[in-house]
Amino acid sequence: MTDHGSGTEDGDASAILIPLHEARRERLDQPVRFDRRELDQILRLYRRMVAANEWRDYAIDHLTDRAVFSVFRRTSEVPLFQIVKDPKLARRQGAFAVIAAGGRILKRGQELGRVLGVFDRTLKLVEA
Secondary structure, three states: OOOOOOOOOOHHHHOOOOOHHHHHHHHHHOOOOOOHHHHHHHHHHHHHHHHOOOOOEEEEEEOOOOEEEEEEOOOOOOOOEEEEEOHHHOOOOOOEEEEEOOOOEEEEEOOHHHHHHHHOOOOOOOOO
16 A cells, blocks of 8 residues: 555646746736725715715726726716826836826826825915
8 A cells, every 4th residue: 555645646636737927818808906995095085075066976997908087077077087097107107197187197106195185175375
């Protein structure tokens, strides 16, 4: 009687090879998405702006190269702002950007919280 240690007759049964190029291709074919923490930050800002009666509707697009959270004042209009996650720009300019309706980039960076800071209101000194 021969003891194989693993309890199987075939020693290669425990070795499963996964071709990394196939796994990577499957991962790259999936669309870019906001993760749970990023979406929580965006929706927290959205709730605040809806309460201030500035925003009324939103749309989320998961594209192959980027994810876009678009904000609307009315559903039938073009978006007021777009919050974009583009992983290709992560090392250079930052993966996150806020883009205004005209296409102007208001802020770009590595951290979503700092990029969303563009919507924080600053206090201005008014002389009487």
